[in-house]
Amino acid sequence: MTEFPEGAPCWADAMFSDLEGAKRFYGDVLGWTFGESASEYGQYTQAYQDGKAVAAVVPPMPGAEGHSAWCLYFASPDAAATAEKVKAAGGEVVMEPMRVGDFGTMALAKEPSGAAFGIWQPGQHKGFEKHGEPGAYAWAEVFTRDADAVDAFLPKVFPYTAQRMENDQVDFKVFSVGGKENPVLGRMTMDDQFPADLPSYINVYFSVDDCDATIKKAVDHGAVLRFGPMDSPFGRFAAISDPQGADFSIIDMTTTTGMMPPMSDA
Template identity: 30%
Template structure:
């Protein structure tokens, strides 16, 4: 996919950041899996680096504010025309704003929030830094989706907060997708059991099974598919028919990799 050089339409996923209590370990782990190199990023809320694939920024890695012991996890950010206004809509719609809005130097303005089911996400008002510059290629972000026990509540929440359209993905199911500027940009689907609501961090790779083997060899683990029984297989296929493997890094950060069948 061509590099992103223009501000993305509001509601478009534009960045993913990992907060961890072992930044150096995360750099080594994800660098081995995806071939990432790193450059300094804004340190407004702590040490932070930008991961680069073939020279293009694609994700961020930072230190959890409460480290050590703070939960490790990936956060998906959505483009916002005005982070402060979107943050206010989060509160009005029953969500919470945990961080910000704060200015990340000249890069942009951000907020970290949670929806009505507790799924954490970010808002990014890009200035010098608009977001990831490549997607859909090995080592870059893939299509993202929200896994939630309350799809109907989620669709109403994100429609209002991100001012985007929502449409059913398949007739007769609860799966739906968010549209920004008329094109689908993210999915929403139901989870079952006790799986908490979360936005899935997913990355494109050439060979999901090889990447999974590398992850396990580097101290990560293969985990069950989100919303399924703990004994369920860690591999399967996403709604687009691509092969997907669900993994956790050595500190417990959940992510998935997707590639050809």
């Protein structure tokens, strides 16, 4: 499989205290199956859609119980160099680069407003084996109250160019690699409609073939609908908290409404 370009989202995983419960939930809601847990890597368990690797679940590290969250990883040809860029740009490296067997090298970091993300330098494991299809990763956005800090940080760490959505209702930017025809990440400014105590975070979207039916499945399995469903030019989407509190979004990219908003260089 072709490696992901530097700065492109390439993998996602989440920690769950109830690993079997997470497997049941995502298996039923997103159609995932799961491989064998790797005991030498803390029971890290890959998820598959139609036999293709799409994500992973893992038990929490000691002291991190009860803090389920999805973590998005960005591709890097040199995790150590990217970690240094994070520090130089005002971010924080939470976990220094660490070799994970022959699979690759990972690091964990935070951008200046506090949203956590991963860095992945591929070895044998390149990342998502499918994306943009039902049951697989589709898109991600940084939600923050300090847009200026995020906007300054991201292009210093990854080779991004940016465009701003021309919309008076929201402050939204799109970051691309290799030209504006290859958008890889959004940035949304949180306004007073968001809970005041909600910290910055990266919202991961998984593609589905029916947004409303997936919401029903998720809620029937104990999830909480946080937002939506809502129609947009990008697809019909909704935000959900799974039964263990991990937030994610779903989007049916085949059901679109309205015109694509104009974008300007930023």
